[in-house]
Amino acid sequence: MPQIKSLEELRRLRERVERDISTRRDTGTTIIVGMGTCGIAAGARETMRAILEELRAREMDINVTTVGCIGMCAKEPLVDIEQAGKPRVSYGNITPDMVSRLIEQHLVKGQVVEEWVVGRLQES
Amino acid sequence: MRELSHHVLDLLENALAAGATRVTLRICEDTQGDTLEIEIQDNGRGMDAEVQARALDPFFTTRTTRHVGLGLPLLKAAAERCNGGLSLRSAPGQGTLVRAWFQWQHIDRAPLGDMASTLLGALLSSRSDWDLEYEHRVDGRVFRLDTREMREMLGDIPLGHPHVRRWLEEYLQQGFAELYGATGCPAFAGGHQA
Numbered sequence: 521m522p523q524i525k526s527l528e529e530l531r532r533l534r535e536r537v538e539r540d541i542s543t544r545r546d547t548g549t550t551i552i553v554g555m556g557t558c559g560i561a562a563g564a565r566e567t568m569r570a571i572l573e574e575l576r577a578r579e580m581d582i583n584v585t586t587v588g589c590i591g592m593c594a595k596e597p598l599v600d601i602e603q604a605g606k607p608r609v610s611y612g613n614i615t616p617d618m619v620s621r622l623i624e625q626h627l628v629k630g631q632v633v634e635e636w637v638v639g640r641l642q643e644s
Numbered sequence: 645m646r647e648l649s650h651h652v653l654d655l656l657e658n659a660l661a662a663g664a665t666r667v668t669l670r671i672c673e674d675t676q677g678d679t680l681e682i683e684i685q686d687n688g689r690g691m692d693a694e695v696q697a698r699a700l701d702p703f704f705t706t707r708t709t710r711h712v713g714l715g716l717p718l719l720k721a722a723a724e725r726c727n728g729g730l731s732l733r734s735a736p737g738q739g740t741l742v743r744a745w746f747q748w749q750h751i752d753r754a755p756l757g758d759m760a761s762t763l764l765g766a767l768l769s770s771r772s773d774w775d776l777e778y779e780h781r782v783d784g785r786v787f788r789l790d791t792r793e794m795r796e797m798l799g800d801i802p803l804g805h806p807h808v809r810r811w812l813e814e815y816l817q818q819g820f821a822e823l824y825g826a827t828g829c830p831a832f833a834g835g836h837q838a
Contacts, residue, residue: 526815526818527797529811530808531797533798534798536807537801537805537807537808538799538801552770553765555657555765560645560657564765565762566761569761569764572813583804583806584768584806584809585769585770586765586768586769587769587770588657588660
């Protein structure tokens, strides 16, 4: 079965990641995509996919996680960017075509895309 | 929701929200029998009889952040308009089993769609304390995934690690390509077009 071969690749990947201290170190940046019913219906899965493709194209090792509904259903798809030492920024109505600019401006240039922001959460 | 895989992601999110640590998802596409079945079982907190009776009411939810619960009612409506249906079995402390079935060839049946992204969306959940057993059959072929096997290989490295994530993307892409063949369509890939 090809899956068995692939799982062996996973074991080798683990060894490589464990050897390479730079890839083990947490980047301190996480992108969080709302994936409740409201988010899914608004296209959050497609937005997540666009984020993953953009990060892959730019070879950026950044954590991406999904969470359930937080109650701002009208603003879905919601994408939060959390960076160590900075307020967590929530962006609303983020469609796949907006992802490239979001990554470029927020993560590469370090500038918040003010017109898309729906909230900020100070680091506790 | 445009794809059945959107509904499946919603069911997975429901299971996680119910505190499940083990989720089994089975999809069976039988083009000869003209059926598509989706079955998801979790070991979450489950529902009592009253909640279960109201779970298919779109204006009922146990959530406190909003007042509607559309996921299951939408899936039930999608199934029923394709000569199918939805069943729900649950008990407090014993998890929940949801089963939805469709006529595969029904003109109103939404495509199953991008299951790879659906699985990825669930596997990248901020909750890392759960496992997914996935089995997807398309006529004679089968694609299986069990995150317990993956975790055994990975040790302390989380599934969400960027390098593991990229591996997962490729693994899923490969798995579904083998399941569906070059056309991406079970009817043609399986040679059972009716």
